Amino acid sequence: MKTLLVTGVSGLLGLNLSLRFGEKYRIIGIGNQMRLQNIPFEMQQRDFLLPDAAERLLDETQPDAVIHCAALANLEACEKEPEGAMRLNGEFPGELARAAASKNVPLIHISTDAVFDGQQKKDGGYTEEDQPNPINVYAVTKLAGERNVLDANPNALVARVNFYGWSLSGRRSLCEFFYNNLAAGKSSNGFTDVFFCPLYVNDLAEILEKLLSRKTSGLLHVFGSDVLTKFEFGQAIATQFGFDPTLVQPVSWQEGGLSAARSPYLIMNTARLRGILGEELPGKVSGLSHLYQDRRAGLPEKLKSFRVD
Numbered sequence: 001m002k003t004l005l006v007t008g009v010s011g012l013l014g015l016n017l018s019l020r021f022g023e024k025y026r027i028i029g030i031g032n033q034m035r036l037q038n039i040p041f042e043m044q045q046r047d048f049l050l051p052d053a054a055e056r057l058l059d060e061t062q063p064d065a066v067i068h069c070a071a072l073a074n075l076e077a078c079e080k081e082p083e084g085a086m087r088l089n090g091e092f093p094g095e096l097a098r099a100a101a102s103k104n105v106p107l108i109h110i111s112t113d114a115v116f117d118g119q120q121k122k123d124g125g126y127t128e129e130d131q132p133n134p135i136n137v138y139a140v141t142k143l144a145g146e147r148n149v150l151d152a153n154p155n156a157l158v159a160r161v162n163f164y165g166w167s168l169s170g171r172r173s174l175c176e177f178f179y180n181n182l183a184a185g186k187s188s189n190g191f192t193d194v195f196f197c198p199l200y201v202n203d204l205a206e207i208l209e210k211l212l213s214r215k216t217s218g219l220l221h222v223f224g225s226d227v228l229t230k231f232e233f234g235q236a237i238a239t240q241f242g243f244d245p246t247l248v249q250p251v252s253w254q255e256g257g258l259s260a261a262r263s264p265y266l267i268m269n270t271a272r273l274r275g276i277l278g279e280e281l282p283g284k285v286s287g288l289s290h291l292y293q294d295r296r297a298g299l300p301e302k303l304k305s306f307r308v309d
């Protein structure tokens with residue numbers, strides 16, 4: 001069995017992906033501060049802010065492939081810690097890509113739709129050729145990371161993504177924000193002026209698995225087929241789980257008290273991905289139905305059982 005190194009394994013994407021890939025690969029998951037218990041794969045704790053972290057990581061784990069999910073992915077935290085965010089999101093990915101290139105190890109680096117300013121609705125959505133224009137610290141650092149990865153290692157895949165799902169904390173994802181409030185009968189705010197094309201995290205994991213096995217390289221948009229506002233997403237969660245959709249209140253993101261600016265129209269073109277896979281991509285209905293099925297199958301409880309409180 002080949003060894004797959006997954007960084008950010010305690011995070012929303014890294015954990016779901018590791019559970020899914022675990023059927024086909026021996027997983028070595030890398031976390032930082034969060035400790036996990038009873039997980040069905042090997043885990044190590046490392047701090048990528050330390051010098052030579054990338055080189056040592058690959059030397060000591062000897063993986064056959066790497067999926068790099070670790071990041072400072074909280075937009076408000078990035079505004080408060082711009083230097084740490086640039087080190088982790090911008091510089092470290094380039095060092096990891098260089099180390100992977102020198103050992104000929106395939107690498108998928110995870111990036112974001114937030115590299116675009118999303119100031120206007122672009123016909124057909126943003127393509128991989130469109131010029132990014134980041135408008136907050138998180139996005140500036142993630143764009144630096146993309147460029148450093150591809151400069152150091154043109155064989156790497158840089159996947160721009162946006163996703164939702166069940167997390168270790170039960171609070172990491174936008175879908176959990178809406179679900180938790182709706183389940184408690186509380187109202188919550190949904191932005192009517194922020195559009196996105198999210199994938200359910202396990203649908204994203206399935207696509208990444210195909211891209212890894214096909215050795216895809218370069219910059220790639222990996223998004224769902226439907227465009228929706230965060231308000232519509234909240235209402236769709238309510239409908240999917242049988243809650244009252246009027247509990248989700250329509251508001252502008254500018255009323256949300258957020259310190260980091262948001263890109264309003266993150267409508268993404270996925271023609272390249274569809275061409276590579278030769279199939280249509282999952283949309284809102286199938287993603288939310290998978291989210292619902294995984295909840296019924298006990299995934300949130302399973303994830304919580306991995307936590308060491």
Ligand SMILES: NC(=O)c1ccc[n+]([C@@H]2O[C@H](COP(=O)([O-])OP(=O)(O)OC[C@H]3O[C@@H](n4cnc5c(N)ncnc54)[C@H](OP(=O)(O)O)[C@@H]3O)[C@@H](O)[C@H]2O)c1
Pocket residue numbers: 007008009010011012013014030031032033034035046047048049068069070071072073074088110111112113142161162163164172
């Ligand atoms: N969530 C989204 O909606 C979204 C949207 C677009 C793109 N993305 C991108 O997708 C990727 C995964 O995001 P996510 O939401 O799954 O992230 P997340 O839940 O915030 O998890 C971040 C992970 O990074 C690890 N990490 C943080 N600092 C580290 C350090 N100094 N050294 C080593 N590891 C460190 C964390 O470890 P500990 O928890 O153990 O400290 C955690 O495992 C990121 O690249 C993000 O930019 C996310």
